[in-house]
Amino acid sequence: MTTEWNQLVEGLPRWLEASRAYTAQGSVAAYIPELAHAPAGALGITIMDGASGVARAGEADLPFTLQSISKVFTLLLALMDNGEDGVFAKVGMEPTGDNFNSMLKLELVDPGIPFNPLINAGAIAISSLIHGATPAEKTERILAFFRELAGDHSLACNEDVYRSETQTAHRNRSLAYFLKANGVLDADVEEVLEVYFKHCSIEANCRQLARMALVLAHDGTDPESGRELVPRRYVRIAKSFMITCGMYNESGAFAIRVGLPAKSGVSGGILALVPGRYGIGVVGPALNAKGNSTAGVHLLQTLSAEFDWSIF
Numbered sequence: 001m002t003t004e005w006n007q008l009v010e011g012l013p014r015w016l017e018a019s020r021a022y023t024a025q026g027s028v029a030a031y032i033p034e035l036a037h038a039p040a041g042a043l044g045i046t047i048m049d050g051a052s053g054v055a056r057a058g059e060a061d062l063p064f065t066l067q068s069i070s071k072v073f074t075l076l077l078a079l080m081d082n083g084e085d086g087v088f089a090k091v092g093m094e095p096t097g098d099n100f101n102s103m104l105k106l107e108l109v110d111p112g113i114p115f116n117p118l119i120n121a122g123a124i125a126i127s128s129l130i131h132g133a134t135p136a137e138k139t140e141r142i143l144a145f146f147r148e149l150a151g152d153h154s155l156a157c158n159e160d161v162y163r164s165e166t167q168t169a170h171r172n173r174s175l176a177y178f179l180k181a182n183g184v185l186d187a188d189v190e191e192v193l194e195v196y197f198k199h200c201s202i203e204a205n206c207r208q209l210a211r212m213a214l215v216l217a218h219d220g221t222d223p224e225s226g227r228e229l230v231p232r233r234y235v236r237i238a239k240s241f242m243i244t245c246g247m248y249n250e251s252g253a254f255a256i257r258v259g260l261p262a263k264s265g266v267s268g269g270i271l272a273l274v275p276g277r278y279g280i281g282v283v284g285p286a287l288n289a290k291g292n293s294t295a296g297v298h299l300l301q302t303l304s305a306e307f308d309w310s311i312f
């Protein structure tokens, strides 16, 4: 065991409790009604190191839905299904600087494709690219892929969150119909949205999230079996998007303050990785105005400064 790992295991509960105060500065997402039940004061973290094991603190067992974190992994599956040319015919490679559910830029560019795969419009376009004859078959393929990365075959959709989102997703429906009008979606809009809402509602805890991150930290290789689960080139694409767009329109500040590839979701989850070393899963349901976990970001900032983790 390295000195750093020992310090991490020992210090983690203390750093977590210091960051917990920041939960009071955020609020739980309520635009998906079912998410409003999440405990606002919760904060949990798990860090996995392929060799030395697992460090954890706080409410690391709290289950939460992946929400936007799932977009990183549907992007990877879409790349594996369609190749780079197929994917980048439907989504761009640039950050927007707008909110994650913004319609604004879709009308400003020609062709009207989403700026990147991590905003809602882009992830909806990506859902339409996942291979499978029916929405159920596509969702099953996504689940099977996520389970393999998480090393846990119990991963499943939270049906209450799925129903809650599909009943209230007027804005996402608008985005999807807009994409259909722009010729970005070939398939039936409601079928595409079913796949999108299902993958957003896949439930995990910090350990499962950390395990998924660890595979990315090791360039797509399963840390236990050594098997390649995702081609290295596609992991590189996903990590680039995580740096430029992973924390929505706060990605620049996060790159400066933390400096790690990461992706957040509105349930308060954050997946982050230290390349070649650690997979990190964080949950803190209280969010700031940009949709990122207030305490989760603070905790990652503390750890990155303490151990000089920034990749820059």
Ligand SMILES: NC(=O)CC[C@H](N)C(=O)O
Binding pocket: 066, 067, 068, 069, 100, 101, 120, 165, 172, 200, 264, 265, 266, 267, 291
């Ligand atoms: N930012 C997010 O996590 C957004 C995901 C959520 N399912 C939505 O579409 O609004």
